[in-house]
Amino acid sequence: MTVIIIETIGWIGSLLILAAYYLNMQHKILATSAFYIWANLIGGFCFIVNTYYHHAFPSMTLNIIWVLIAVVSLINAKKKKIKKP
Secondary structure, eight states, X not given: OHHXXXXXXXXXXXXXXXXXXXXXXXXXXXXXXHHHHHXXXXXXXXXXXXXXXXXXXXXXXXXXHHHHHHHHHHHHHHXXXXXXX
């Protein structure tokens, strides 16, 4: 049962990141949009869970950095909103 949950989490992460990338490439959303950033953050977190379970530490490290980039992007977006008149 645990394996099914972990694999489902991995697939959800994959779909979130692919959907965000596809929509960005089709000019439906911007890379600076909240959806794009949140999809990458949640998708990356899902990958961290999945790769940790599978002991795929290089991929896990990549996804930790991926999530950190998304967090920084969210912080920067909040700062820009606050600065707007």
